[in-house]
Amino acid sequence: MSPPSLAMRAERWMALRAHRRLLPLVGHTGIVSFSFDDAPQSACQTGAAVLEKHHCHGTWYVAGALTDKMDLGHMSHSVRDICNLRDSGHQIGCHTYSHTPCAGMSLIQLNAEFQRNDEFLEQCGVTDRPLHFSFPLGAFDLRSKLHAGRRFASCRITGGGIQTGYADLNALKTERLYDSVMSAATLQSLVCTNAEKKGWLIFYSHDVEREPSKWGCTPHLLESAVQMSLAAGCKVLPIDQAIDYWRSV
Ligand SMILES: [Zn+2]
Numbered sequence: 453m454s455p456p457s458l459a460m461r462a463e464r465w466m467a468l469r470a471h472r473r474l475l476p477l478v479g480h481t482g483i484v485s486f487s488f489d490d491a492p493q494s495a496c497q498t499g500a501a502v503l504e505k506h507h508c509h510g511t512w513y514v515a516g517a518l519t520d521k522m523d524l525g526h527m528s529h530s531v532r533d534i535c536n537l538r539d540s541g542h543q544i545g546c547h548t549y550s551h552t553p554c555a556g557m558s559l560i561q562l563n564a565e566f567q568r569n570d571e572f573l574e575q576c577g578v579t580d581r582p583l584h585f586s587f588p589l590g591a592f593d594l595r596s597k598l599h600a601g602r603r604f605a606s607c608r609i610t611g612g613g614i615q616t617g618y619a620d621l622n623a624l625k626t627e628r629l630y631d632s633v634m635s636a637a638t639l640q641s642l643v644c645t646n647a648e649k650k651g652w653l654i655f656y657s658h659d660v661e662r663e664p665s666k667w668g669c670t671p672h673l674l675e676s677a678v679q680m681s682l683a684a685g686c687k688v689l690p691i692d693q694a695i696d697y698w699r700s701v
Pocket of ligand 1: 547
């Protein structure tokens with residue numbers, strides 16, 4: 453994929469600051485959320501098991517067209533994986549149907565993507581509405597941010613770091629939980645800063661394997677992040693429950 457043009461980066465810069473839906477983050481504790489884009493099979497199985505070992509839940513953003521397919525060199529989820537996550541109390545979100553970047557899409561295209569995936573997830577027994585969403589490849593513009601923000605309970609982007617003071621529900625910020633970029637020292641620093649500032653730290657990753665892709669993590673890194681978060685006094689909650697927490701306080 454070619455790097456974004458100057459015009460695309462300028463529109464993203466503007467879109468980040470426009471069409472905001474602010475959620476105050478004033479709580480008694482920091483929150484850490486773990487999310488997995490594309491829902492590779494290893495994230496659905498190994499990733500979920502790591503979270504469950506510590507009595508925690510996460511959020512998987514699913515694009516229906518990836519079901520039973522290879523994605524980034526790794527096997528993607530099956531319908532059974534989605535059902536198992538749902539039955540185990542994890543959150544399932546939308547990631548468009550065909551995993552197409554939303555920046556530059558027309559309203560008709562966006563609607564078709566959202567509707568088709570909505571129907572796919574309903575067939576998997578995911579019935580909670582409105583759904584939560586993450587932009588494929590973190591790509592959004594003014595139109596897609598506004599439109600997705602009106603449809604979904606929250607929209608997650610890529611990058612941006614820890615959120616303190618408030619979060620924009622139409623563009624929730626994240627940190628990458630990738631072995632290729634995350635050192636133990638950086639992880640510790642992020643979690644401790646989040647705990648001190650009582651912020652909301654949302655991690656995202658893809659596959660969870662002993663030899664992950666450069667967009668994934670090992671079970672060891674995921675477990676370290678969960679253990680550090682709990683040890684620092686943070687709550688570990690999926691995206692929907694985190695929003696409920698911030699609203700309740
Ligand atoms: Zn994705």
